[in-house]
Each structure stands twice: as structure tokens, then as C-alpha cells.
Amino acid sequence: MTQPENDVLKAAQDNLWLHFTRHSAYQQSEIPTIVRGEGSYVYDIHGKRYLDGLAGLFVVQVGHGRQELAEAAAKQAQELAFFPLWSYAHPKAAELAQRLAAYTPGELNRVFFTTGGGEAVETAWKLAKQYYKLIGKPLKHKVISRQIAYHGTPQGALSITGIPAFKQMFEPLVPGSVRVPNTNHYRADEITGVKGMTPEEYGFWAAERVARAIEMEGPDTVAAVFAEPVQNAGGCFPPPPGYFQRLREICDEYDVLLVSDEVICAFGRLGTMFGGQKFDYVPDIITCAKGMTSGYSPIGAMIAHERLFEPFKGGDAMFAHGYTFGGHPVSSAVALANLDIFEREDLLGHVTRNEPLFKETLDGLRDLPIVGDVRGSGYFWGIELVKDKATKETFTADESERLLRGFLSKALFDAGLYCRADDRGDPVIQLAPPLIAGPEEFAEIGSILRGVLTEAWSRL
Ligand SMILES: Cc1ncc(COP(=O)(O)O)c(C=O)c1O
Numbered sequence: 001m002t003q004p005e006n007d008v009l010k011a012a013q014d015n016l017w018l019h020f021t022r023h024s025a026y027q028q029s030e031i032p033t034i035v036r037g038e039g040s041y042v043y044d045i046h047g048k049r050y051l052d053g054l055a056g057l058f059v060v061q062v063g064h065g066r067q068e069l070a071e072a073a074a075k076q077a078q079e080l081a082f083f084p085l086w087s088y089a090h091p092k093a094a095e096l097a098q099r100l101a102a103y104t105p106g107e108l109n110r111v112f113f114t115t116g117g118g119e120a121v122e123t124a125w126k127l128a129k130q131y132y133k134l135i136g137k138p139l140k141h142k143v144i145s146r147q148i149a150y151h152g153t154p155q156g157a158l159s160i161t162g163i164p165a166f167k168q169m170f171e172p173l174v175p176g177s178v179r180v181p182n183t184n185h186y187r188a189d190e191i192t193g194v195k196g197m198t199p200e201e202y203g204f205w206a207a208e209r210v211a212r213a214i215e216m217e218g219p220d221t222v223a224a225v226f227a228e229p230v231q232n233a234g235g236c237f238p239p240p241p242g243y244f245q246r247l248r249e250i251c252d253e254y255d256v257l258l259v260s261d262e263v264i265c266a267f268g269r270l271g272t273m274f275g276g277q278k279f280d281y282v283p284d285i286i287t288c289a290k291g292m293t294s295g296y297s298p299i300g301a302m303i304a305h306e307r308l309f310e311p312f313k314g315g316d317a318m319f320a321h322g323y324t325f326g327g328h329p330v331s332s333a334v335a336l337a338n339l340d341i342f343e344r345e346d347l348l349g350h351v352t353r354n355e356p357l358f359k360e361t362l363d364g365l366r367d368l369p370i371v372g373d374v375r376g377s378g379y380f381w382g383i384e385l386v387k388d389k390a391t392k393e394t395f396t397a398d399e400s401e402r403l404l405r406g407f408l409s410k411a412l413f414d415a416g417l418y419c420r421a422d423d424r425g426d427p428v429i430q431l432a433p434p435l436i437a438g439p440e441e442f443a444e445i446g447s448i449l450r451g452v453l454t455e456a457w458s459r460l
Contacts, residue, residue, distance in 0.1 A: 005045050008033060025405070032413065037064025040437045042418065051444055053419035055434045058232075058264040058380070059295035062341045063434040069296040069337050076333035085113060085327045092332035099339060100303060103273040106282040110309040112319070113327030114300040117263030117289035118152025121226070123302040124259050124285045125156050125174075126321055128223040134311035137255070140223040142176040144213050144256075148425045149182060150233040151226060151261055160226050163233060163424050178217055180209040183237045184425070186373040186384060187392065203240030211250045224257040224285075225250075229265040229275030235382030235428030236375050244281035257284040257308075263300070267291030268342060268435045270378035271351035278377060284308065292335045299331035347435045351378050354438055361446040362431070368450070370457045379435055383449070385427045387460070394426045399460070403427060408456055417448040 012031045033045040040063055042052050055061060062069070076092060083090050097111035112127070114120045125143055132140035143160055145151060151160040158166065159173040162182075167173060181191050188202045189195050197205065214222045225247065231237040251258040260283035265275025267288070272278045274286055285308070289300030312319055325331075342348065355378055362374045362381050372386030385403070387393045395403060400423045408421040408429070420430040429449070433441055 001046070008045060022405075039063045039065065040434045040441050048416075050413065050416050050418045051433070051441060051448075053417050053431050053433050053445055055291075055379075055432050056295050057290070058269065058432050059290040061268050061291040061347065061435045062294045062338060062345075063436040066294070066296070066341065068341070069294065069334050072333050072337035073297055073330050076330045080329050082329060084322075084324060086322055090327075090329050090332075092329050092336060093327040096327075096332045096335050099336065100301065104286060104303055105274065105277055107306040108283070108286055108303045109306045110304045112302045112304065112321075113332075114289070114302065114323055115298050115325045115328070115331075116152075116300045117261075117287065118154045118157040119323060119326070120263065120287035120289055120300040120302045121151045121157040121160060121259075121261060122154045123321060124226070124287050124304075125160065125224065127285070127302065127304060127308060127319065128257050128259070130319060131257075131308050131311060132223050134317060137220070139218075139220045140255075142178060142217055142222045143224045143226055144178045144180055144210055144217075144222065145226040146182040146231060147179050148234040149226075149228060149231050149261075150424070152263075165424075176221075178213050180213050181206055182231050182234060183239050183243060184234060185237070185240055186375065187426075199240040200242050203243035204246055206240065207243050207246035207250060210247060211254070214250070214254045214256060219254045219256070222254065222256050224259050226259045226261050228261045228263075229270065229279055230377050230380055232264050232380075232430075233422070234425030235384055235422065235430060236377070236380055237382075238375060238377050239279055244276070244279050248281050251284070259283060259285040259287060262286050262288045263290055264380065264432075267294075268347050268351055268378075269380050269432065271348055271355055272378075273342075273348065292338065293331055294338045294341075296338065297328070297331040297334040298325075299328060299335055301327075345436070350438070351435050354442075355379070357439060358442050361442040362449075364446060365449055365453065368453050368457065370453050370460075376431075379432055379437070381431045382428045383431075385429065385453075385456075400427050403456060403460070407459060408452065411452045411455065412448065415448045415452055417445060417452075419445075 009030050034042045035045050036043050040052055041049050043049055100111050101109040129141045145160045147162045149162045151157045156174045159177040162179050183206050188197055192205055260276045262275040270278040276283055284305045286303040292299055365371050370385050373384040376382055387395050404421045404423050404427055422428050
């Protein structure tokens, strides 16, 4: 290793505070350090190549190393590096807002830019509260969201998040957030207490939990329901058939805003520009971020139905909310160039055409004794690991700790696959490669997973 490389590793050890990371894991070993990327692959500081099976963090849709995105950033920085959207506009944010509005379904035409996903969620909740105050329903302020769902780390977004372990250290959080069951069909029997519901019955049942929660809280107090098209945490839960259609009806019936949190599911992750389009529903608000620039520069957005903007149009009304870097000119320019690549390379078509093969590859692992379920949509899949396939028995906390943290994460990475081994719900492995990936990358993912999961089973 060269001296500059040693310096980087030392600086990482001495001065970086990693996110959601147990630093104790790196007391005896160096922090894995990624220095460059190309296409669907990244390279570490030692020159070793890894298949980026998570697109960074569900972000790098068009793949790594795209020169035209770097050039778009440089050009914009030279022309206008920064100006805020506080009472002023700049061309790239305006153009991007118009372009996003054109992609969204229905009348979701009003774009409020943020710098990331958690801020978009935070913004959506604040808008819902103020909107109802302005239209004369001031009691409406509560939100409903689903168990184990992750919606970000700002205190409002964290309050909406359904993962108790991430919240406890920061309580009390923002009051007024209520949980309902998620759509984990694999465990529907346990969740519902009813054996063998059809997917349609389960979809209806799960949506009805939202109606019950609204009734229990009092419809006059509930402002919004937050749900991802495919729930990430817990391991890629797609909606059962009819779920979102029923949820839409319920939200309309009780005058509650349906917020589709598409921080992961937008921008082609499911093969559609926005995630709700995959499942034929039109929300009142979309929150998005990650893939908008493929990560070449940070940005997020809350996209609202035109009617939610109405009360802010006249008089002294104002949404007293904003972020210095929201809709940053460089990020906006990069987002536009990123969306150009989407269109030129027909990435949505590519994902849709390749989804069946990706599914087939992962389904091919079902013969392994540790693979309980394979589920997902587009280029967004989870593999749930179990101790006993027949009973669906999951691992104890201790076993999960040994399996996921003690072995799987590192073994997959050592074998050349960067992906996520996660235990926010039951233990899962998640795959979400760049949208340019295809048959060769799927085969590599399948082969690495087979080897490592086989070994994991033998160690149990
Ligand atoms: C559904 C969802 N909402 C919100 C967030 C938070 O986004 P960010 O990390 O950009 O704040 C995430 C992050 O993964 C997410 O998956």
C-alpha cells in the first residue's frame, strides 16, 4: 500500500463517524474504503472489484463513472454554483420541477425541493399539517405508517418510521404518529391470525387496518398515510393486489392524504418513473430523492397535488419551510442530465424487460434450506432467511446477530458482492443493482449468493 492510501485508512479510522455503523466492528480491521466506480462495479482502495448489488444505497441508477453527469455538474457550477429557492428561482430547478411534474401521474405538479429523502418526508408531514389548518380542519395533524417501515432520520420522519429500535434513543419524538401492519405476505398467517388468505383478501385486510386506525384516532385528527410502493425495511414487501386501490378509497373517504414515499421506488427502481405507477395508484404527495441524480449530487423532492398548493396561492399564506441547499443548481442540472440518460437508454424498458430474469435468478436459490422467501419488484428484491422452511421459523436475536453481522455481510463482500444483509425485521438479504445491470450481473449475484448462503447454513 502507498502512503496516501495508508493516510486515507487512518483518517477514516481516526476521524470519520460512520452512519448506522457499529465502530467496534472495525477495531481490529480496516474500514472498507471504496475509491472508484465503473458501470455496475466499484473498486476498493486495494484495487479489488465488487459488484454493486445495492446501487450504492438504492441510488446509482445509471451506474458509476458517467462522464456526462460529471460534466453537467461542472458546467452548472461554472455558470451558477449556488442560489437559493427562497423567493427566487433558477433555471435548472424550474426546468427540473416541470420535468418531474410531466412524469408524475395525475395533477402532482408542485415540486418542493429538499436535499434528501428524510427532508422530503419531513416536508410532506409539515405540508399536510398546514394544508389542513388553512382549509379549516385544524385538528388534522396525525400520520399513519406501517410497521418496520423506514422513512428517514429527522425527528418527524423518524417518528413516522416504524422501527422501534431506531427510535428509542431519541424519544420523545414528534407526537401523533400511529402504526398499522405492513404487507408481509410471507408472514400473513401470523400477522392476521387467519390461515391461508388469498393475496387479494390479504390486500383488503391490510388496507382495512388503515381505516380502523383512522377510526380509532378520530378521522378529524388524521392528516396523512405514509406508505412506500414496495416497503424496503423488512425486506421488499410488494403490495398485495388491490391494496393501494383500497387505500386510495379509504384516504378519499376520510379526507386523509395518501403520501407515497418513493425515496427508493421512484426513478426506475421498479421499472416505472414513479413507484405508484407500477401498482396503478395516484397518491396526493410523492416523496423522492436518491435516484433522481443517480447520486452524482444530492437532491430530494416533495411533489404535491395541485390542490394542496391552492391555499398557498393568495394573500399572506406561506409555507414557512425550506432548506438552504434544496434544489441546488448543480444537483438540479445533474438530475436533468440523469433523466436524459434514462430516456436515451430506455432504462425503464430495460428494467421491465429484465425483471423476470432477475426474479428467476433469485427464485433459483429457493432450493437452499436457508431461503424462506424471495420477493420484490423491478430491480428491488429481498431474500428472507429462515431456520426452518416448513414452519418459517426465524432466527433468534442471537443467531441473527451471528449470521448477519458475524458472517453474511462480510462473507458476501469478501466474495465480491456489495449488498445488504439486514435484520430490521426478520433477517433478509437485499439486492438492488444499478438499472443498467443485466443477465451477466444477475448470474454473478446468483452464484455468489449460492456459495455464501450454502456456507452460512453449514455454520449454523
Ligand atoms: C422510504 C424512505 N424514506 C426516506 C428515506 C430517507 O432518505 P435520506 O436518507 O435521503 O434522508 C429513505 C432512505 O433510505 C427511505 O428508504
